Amino acid sequence: MQELLLQTKGLTKQFGRFKAVNQVSIHIKRGAIYGFIGRNGAGKTTCLKMISGLSTPSSGEIELFGYRGRELSQVRSRVGCLIETPGLYGNMTAYENLKIKCELFGIRKVGYIEEILKTVGLEDVGKKKTKHFSLGMKQRLGIGLALVGEPDLLVLDEPINGLDPQGIVEVRDTILSLKEDRNMTILISSHILEELSKIATDYGIIHRGSLLQELTSEELMQRCCERIEVVLEEPKRAVPVLDSLGFRNYQVVDKEHIHIFERLNESAQVNMALAKAGILVKGISITSEELETYFLNLTGGAAND
Amino acid sequence: MINMLKMDFYRMFRTRSMYVIWVIMIVSIIFTTALAAEEYDQQEEMTASQQEEIANRNTSPENVNLGMSVIVPTEDGRNITVFDMIYANAQAKCIALFLVIFTVIFSTADINSGYIKNIGGQVSKRWQLIISRAGVLFVFTILSLLIFVLAQAFGNWIFLENFQWGDAGDFLRYMGIQILLHYAFVVICMTIAILLKNNVFSMIIAICLCMNVMVILYSLVDQVAAKLGFTEFHLLEHTVTGNMTLLSMTPDKQACLSGIGVAVLFTLAMALIGSFVLEKRDI
Numbered sequence: 001m002q003e004l005l006l007q008t009k010g011l012t013k014q015f016g017r018f019k020a021v022n023q024v025s026i027h028i029k030r031g032a033i034y035g036f037i038g039r040n041g042a043g044k045t046t047c048l049k050m051i052s053g054l055s056t057p058s059s060g061e062i063e064l065f066g067y068r069g070r071e072l073s074q075v076r077s078r079v080g081c082l083i084e085t086p087g088l089y090g091n092m093t094a095y096e097n098l099k100i101k102c103e104l105f106g107i108r109k110v111g112y113i114e115e116i117l118k119t120v121g122l123e124d125v126g127k128k129k130t131k132h133f134s135l136g137m138k139q140r141l142g143i144g145l146a147l148v149g150e151p152d153l154l155v156l157d158e159p160i161n162g163l164d165p166q167g168i169v170e171v172r173d174t175i176l177s178l179k180e181d182r183n184m185t186i187l188i189s190s191h192i193l194e195e196l197s198k199i200a201t202d203y204g205i206i207h208r209g210s211l212l213q214e215l216t217s218e219e220l221m222q223r224c225c226e227r228i229e230v231v232l233e234e235p236k237r238a239v240p241v242l243d244s245l246g247f248r249n250y251q252v253v254d255k256e257h258i259h260i261f262e263r264l265n266e267s268a269q270v271n272m273a274l275a276k277a278g279i280l281v282k283g284i285s286i287t288s289e290e291l292e293t294y295f296l297n298l299t300g301g302a303a304n305d
Numbered sequence: 306m307i308n309m310l311k312m313d314f315y316r317m318f319r320t321r322s323m324y325v326i327w328v329i330m331i332v333s334i335i336f337t338t339a340l341a342a343e344e345y346d347q348q349e350e351m352t353a354s355q356q357e358e359i360a361n362r363n364t365s366p367e368n369v370n371l372g373m374s375v376i377v378p379t380e381d382g383r384n385i386t387v388f389d390m391i392y393a394n395a396q397a398k399c400i401a402l403f404l405v406i407f408t409v410i411f412s413t414a415d416i417n418s419g420y421i422k423n424i425g426g427q428v429s430k431r432w433q434l435i436i437s438r439a440g441v442l443f444v445f446t447i448l449s450l451l452i453f454v455l456a457q458a459f460g461n462w463i464f465l466e467n468f469q470w471g472d473a474g475d476f477l478r479y480m481g482i483q484i485l486l487h488y489a490f491v492v493i494c495m496t497i498a499i500l501l502k503n504n505v506f507s508m509i510i511a512i513c514l515c516m517n518v519m520v521i522l523y524s525l526v527d528q529v530a531a532k533l534g535f536t537e538f539h540l541l542e543h544t545v546t547g548n549m550t551l552l553s554m555t556p557d558k559q560a561c562l563s564g565i566g567v568a569v570l571f572t573l574a575m576a577l578i579g580s581f582v583l584e585k586r587d588i
Contacts, residue, residue: 053426055587073429081426087419089316096319097420103312104424145423 004063005030005153005185006051011060013046020046022209023060028153028187028202033179035200036189037295043209044189045084048157051187052081065152077105080151082159086142090131094122094141097130101148120144120174136167143174154178156188160195168195175199193291207299222251224289228260228267231283232274241277245270256282309428309437317441322410327449330403331456337399338390338460345385345465387458388471388479392554395483398515400453401549404487405494405511407449408442412498413507425588432580435499439492439576446488450480475555482552482561485568489545490514492572496579514546523547545571 006028013021021043028034038044049055051062053076061068065075088097098113117123120140125133130141139159146154156175160168176199178184190196196203203220205212215223232238235252242250242260247270250260260270267284274281289297317323394400415421425431462468470476494514498507513519523540530538541547548564556564 049587054422056585076429077427079426081422083422085419087415087422089414089418089420091321092319100312100316100420101423103315104308104428106308106311142423149427 003030004028005032005065006187007063008047008051009061009063011047011050011062012058013043013050013055014058019209021050021057024206024209024211026204026211027214028185030185031179031183032201033175033186033188033199035196035203036187036206037191037193037196037203038189038206039191039299042191042206044206045157047206048081048155048187048189049083052079052083052155054081054083077149078152079155080146080149080153081155081157082139082142082146083155083157086138086145088130088133088138088141088145091129093127094125094130094133094144097141098144098148101145105149107148116144116147119147119177121170134167136163136170139163139167139171140174143171147178150182152185154184154186156186158190159188160190160192172199193295197291205295205298212298220291220294222259222261224291224294225261226264227287228264228270229283229285229287230258230260230270230274230281231256232258232279232281234279237277237279238274241273241279242270245273306433306437309433310440313437313441314444316414317411317445320407320411320414323407323445326403326407327452330400330449330453333399334394334453334456335460335463337394338457339464341385341390341393342464384467384469385461385465386469386471387454387461388476388554390457390461391454391476392479394453394457395487396550396552398517398546398549400450401487401490401546402512402515404446404449404491405515406508407445408491408494409498409504409507409511411442411445412438412495413502413504416499416502417504421588430584432584435495435576435580435583438495439572439579442491442495443488446491447484450484450487454480472555478556478561479552479554482556482564482568483549485565485572486545486549486552489568489571489575490549492575492579493545496575496582499579500582517546517550519544519546543567 004027006026008024008026011021011024011026012019024043024047026034026036026047036044036048046055050057051064053072062072064072065078067075089100092100094117095113098116102108102113114123117125120143122137122140122144125137130138133141143154143156143159146156159171159175163171172195175186175188179186179199188196188200197217197220201217202214203217204214230238233256235255235258238258239252242258245266247260247262249262250258252258264286267286271281271284415424421434425434428434458468458470494507494511497510498504501507501510520541523544526540527538530536530540539547542551542563545567548567552560552564
């Protein structure tokens with residue numbers, strides 16, 4: 001199993017009687033881009049704040065790089081974050097904003113700030129004050145600030161929120177290059193599923209403060225992709241039949257369903273083989289699910305809004 | 306901690322409002338010196354007893370007035386020295402007013418801009434951010450008071466005849482204690498700003514403190530104390546703003562110790578409160 005860089009156990013944050021985050025246990029592998037999906041107000045930001053050390057959990061535990069409890073303070077500097085809107089001094093330039101953080105980290109390396117500006121595509125902003133930046137530029141500078149000190153884990157909260165399509169592409173490219181060039185582990189939250197699906201390798205779905213599901217990109221695609229869906233009474237009995245037909249990519253989902261992800265034009269043969277084996281097929285269809293629909297079904301549908 | 310100080314120094318020297326405040330302070334000092342010089346010419350006609358009465362009325366703990374009044378302590382027939390003017394301005398908390406305006410802006414800049422989110426989670430001991438801030442504000446206080454002294458000296462040189470510094474020993478002793486008291490006041494305002502996270506309210510409170518608004522409360526406490534038998538108790542004497550006002554130009558040992566004690570105590574207590582709050586509070 002791949003090494004876990006971050007895991008939480010029963011992470012909870014309570015404001016009065018309201019539990020903003022309730023018993024969340026997430027697991028993030030080293031080098032992963034972990035997409036944290038949830039609607040507005042689901043508890044994503046609160047969760048990320050606790051992971052970033054900006055907020056104290058009411059209960060539960062965070063384990064980062066193998067450190068937990070009081071030891072966490074030793075590795076906090078290895079977590080860079082951009083939570084909510086980027087926090088910038090509007091009357092200063094991008095360089096000065098980065099310089100302030102470099103001073104905190106004791107970074108004196110010549111050209112370091114220029115390199116970060118280049119990484120986030122802001123090398124040409126010159127002496128422009130950040131208050132005159134577009135939202136996309138601010139977001140990228142926010143990511144740049146999170147990169148100061150070469151963090152191993154980058155926490156990005158809704159980094160594409162409010163951006164125009166061009167801005168979204170720029171931020172997405174920046175994130176992908178960080179993963180590829182620096183092998184950084186990235187925890188990124190969003191409610192824009194289509195965008196997350198373009199970069200994430202793992203997902204955690206949070207709803208009303210609780211983590212509903214954790215799955216890899218492959219698992220999610222499998223659950224959403226086109227497939228033969230067979231409804232029958234005893235799926236276990238169907239397994240040898242499917243094996244004899246040469247099917248390899250299928251999944252027994254529950255007590256009534258089998259999903260077959262290959263040779264989608266052979267549903268009739270499947271039906272016949274199962275019938276010959278004496279297995280009663282209640283239904284067989286070719287179906288698929290949008291990522292959005294999958295998410296909505298999981299979180300109780302649009303009616304829950 | 307050293308890196309935090311470097312960060313805050315970098316931030317402070319790149320905060321434009323600091324320079325704006327210094328410029329306004331210099332201009333107002335020179336302007337008030339010009340006014341004082343004019344008034345002094347008129348006052349020369351007054352009797353020495355009248356002046357003494359005014360001076361006494363404004364420095365006894367029972368009679369600290371609301372608002373800001375600058376009384377030059379120069380006796381009749383003598384030249385106004387730089388020390389006289391500095392005493393008058395410091396006592397009236399004119400300089401403190403400039404200091405606290407910047408303090409509030411500087412202390413909450415990272416909280417209001419959200420910049421603290423970039424660093425708050427990555428520092429192992431968040432309370433050190435307050436200590437660092439307080440350290441930088443100490444340098445700001447010293448620099449501001451130095452600029453104040455130089456501006457005052459320049460004003461005296463321009464507008465008053467017979468330029469004189471005043472007694473050097475008394476001046477240094479007085480300034481030393483006033484630096485500590487002004488710094489304590491700065492730390493109080495820093496903590497208020499951090500607690501409230503609101504520039505407007507923090508600044509109103511800071512200005513009200515400069516304007517002696519709290520004397521209303523102090524007098525109530527004094528009355529209660531008097532009813533309990535502590536007739537000689539004056540709360541004002543145990544406050545930072547009270548000591549700033551009551552400190553005489555030639556303080557005796559008791560007054561020096563009282564001023565230093567109050568300044569140190571308030572500085573430590575407020576820095577401690579600020580540190581505790583920032584450490585425990587969610588960002």
